[in-house]
Amino acid sequence: AQSVTQLDSHVSVSEGTPVLLRCNYSSSYSPSLFWYVQHPNKGLQLLLKYTSAATLVKGINGFEAEFKKSETSFHLTKPSAHMSDAAEYFCVVSGGNTGKLIFGQGTTLQVKP
């Protein structure tokens, strides 16, 4: 069975400082992992994905994530936060033969000026 845990429900950073959103996963199979972003009153947009290629994955808007199998983690980072990064972020795992996507509970990123 697959599951995903986002370790922080809320993260607050100052503009220009690094962002770290943490995600741990559990999967019986070699997983595909994703990060999605949702801005207020908007749909979900894919930030980046890992599908068993390079373990360091670069996404849009300067975000990246590193797949660490030994730690079962897929943390999302960005060197310098921008005000427009304020949103809800979801870590997602897909695996096995089902095609089913499992969402974490989400992390709200607040960016202070």
Add this chain to the structure above:
Amino acid sequence: DAGVIQSPRHEVTEMGQEVTLRCKPISGHDYLFWYRQTMMRGLELLIYFNNNVPIDDSGMPEDRFSAKMPNASFSTLKIQPSEPRDSAVYFCASSTRQIPNTEAFFGQGTRLTVV
């Protein structure tokens, strides 16, 4: 491709009425998902289809909810009768298992308000 298209974008209905939400997936995608998002429960997977066949409907809250996919380009989620606790944003998403394109593409959602 125009992406996943959901309609209506907003729906306000009275308790007890039937509500039908519609979704057109991306052409060529063989998976379709229905999610519900609320403040209290976050994103919940209600049901998903593969090649128009329902695979897992364990997330459907109760018998008042039903979903169909009569063909590869159309799906509906129906609530009958609707209740105020059904108020939420309902998202439809589609994907394909052809690696590396395994991510799901989401529609803009339908905001349902039951009064």
